[in-house]
Amino acid sequence: MTLQAITVIGHDRPGIIAEATAALADLGLNLEDSTMTLLRGHFAMMLLCAGDVPSGRIEEALGSLTAGGSLDVAVREVPEEAQAEPVASSYVVTVHGADRPGIVSAVAAQVAAVGGNITDLTTRLAGGLYILGAEVDLPDGTDVESLESSLHATAERLGVGASLRRMESDEL
Amino acid sequence: MTADGSGGAAVDDVVGRWSETDLGVDGHVLDVVTAPAEVLTTDGTKVDPSSPEVVQLAADLVATMRVSPGCVGLAAPQVGVGAKVFTVDVSAHPKTRSHHGTFVLCNAVVVESSRNEKAREGCMSVPDFTGDVKRASRLLVRGQLPGSGEDVEVAAEAFEARALQHEIDHCDGLLFLDRVAGAHAVHARKTYL
Numbered sequence: 001m002t003l004q005a006i007t008v009i010g011h012d013r014p015g016i017i018a019e020a021t022a023a024l025a026d027l028g029l030n031l032e033d034s035t036m037t038l039l040r041g042h043f044a045m046m047l048l049c050a051g052d053v054p055s056g057r058i059e060e061a062l063g064s065l066t067a068g069g070s071l072d073v074a075v076r077e078v079p080e081e082a083q084a085e086p087v088a089s090s091y092v093v094t095v096h097g098a099d100r101p102g103i104v105s106a107v108a109a110q111v112a113a114v115g116g117n118i119t120d121l122t123t124r125l126a127g128g129l130y131i132l133g134a135e136v137d138l139p140d141g142t143d144v145e146s147l148e149s150s151l152h153a154t155a156e157r158l159g160v161g162a163s164l165r166r167m168e169s170d171e172l
Numbered sequence: 173m174t175a176d177g178s179g180g181a182a183v184d185d186v187v188g189r190w191s192e193t194d195l196g197v198d199g200h201v202l203d204v205v206t207a208p209a210e211v212l213t214t215d216g217t218k219v220d221p222s223s224p225e226v227v228q229l230a231a232d233l234v235a236t237m238r239v240s241p242g243c244v245g246l247a248a249p250q251v252g253v254g255a256k257v258f259t260v261d262v263s264a265h266p267k268t269r270s271h272h273g274t275f276v277l278c279n280a281v282v283v284e285s286s287r288n289e290k291a292r293e294g295c296m297s298v299p300d301f302t303g304d305v306k307r308a309s310r311l312l313v314r315g316q317l318p319g320s321g322e323d324v325e326v327a328a329e330a331f332e333a334r335a336l337q338h339e340i341d342h343c344d345g346l347l348f349l350d351r352v353a354g355a356h357a358v359h360a361r362k363t364y365l
């Protein structure tokens with residue numbers, strides 16, 4: 001049993017997912033985690049599937065998707081990763097403001113500087129407004145207030161607003 | 173009884189005074205069922221609140237809730253019983269405003285709801301995920317107390333309202349996963365109690 005990482009990127013049209021997943025199901029592959037979205041109108045999908053089929057055989061089966069030249073497909077075997085250890089504190093970072101180069105790198109640098117791990121990140125540009133939303137795991141003992149001030153300082157320098165909020169979930 | 177317009181919801185006296193000792197039986201701690209499980213996705217059957225089985229189930233639900241860290245509510249399907257019975261106790265939770273302490277309701281339905289608020293919730297029966305769910309923060313629920321079978325209305329707000337909706341959903345065969353706010357609204361759980 002191997003784990004295969006498949007990415008499909010390109011021109012969006014109805015039916016891509018149906019076609020791709022039908023081909024994978026025909027090969028007896030089991031879809032595990034996957035995510036798909038539109039990035040400025042481009043179809044973008046990543047999925048991990050488990051099975052006994054080599055990467056080349058999967059690429060072949062997905063050949064019909066790439067036939068028109070508007071979609072790229074890549075398949076490669078990846079190792080099983082250990083599940084991340086539960087962390088004590090997860091935070092949401094949001095940034096919004098006028099678009100300019102360097103917003104993501106500046107924010108990510110502040111998170112990396114305290115050993116924080118970004119576990120989810122989405123950015124969008126619409127009109128002149130740029131927005132960033134990230135989920136961040138912070139190691140135990142992180143000085144959250146100090147990270148918050150450095151994020152605010154960074155945001156101010158870039159002329160945008162930033163916030164850092166603890167991610168809460170209620171057990172019911 | 174309805175929530176008053178200005179401040180918090182009024183607390184129903186009969187429900188507020190109720191405690192599991194009123195049941196007159198000892199509760200046993202039961203195993204909690206986790207998804208996937210058919211009982212969690214099946215509409216629970218209506219019960220006779222005065223029947224000895226339902227009284228025992230009510231006591232068992234309270235006992236199981238009490239031993240589960242952070243647990244503020246538990247519904248019969250979560251202990252493998254496809255029936256419309258649940259318990260709630262949000263009295264110790266920091267997000268609680270008004271509350272009715274510990275109580276059990278049978279055959280409960282939502283009569284009125286308003287003021288939706290989105291929050292991330294987790295569930296003992298879905299241990300690896302959390303989800304962003306909109307729930308009414310003002311709520312009127314009608315049901316019966318186990319044992320006496322007395323008809324009661326509970327006007328709840330804030331966290332107690334959220335807990336009630338989550339448990340009533342369980343009794344109707346729904347999980348928070350059925351109500352999440354979008355494709356990216358289910359999250360891998362980061363912290364465990």
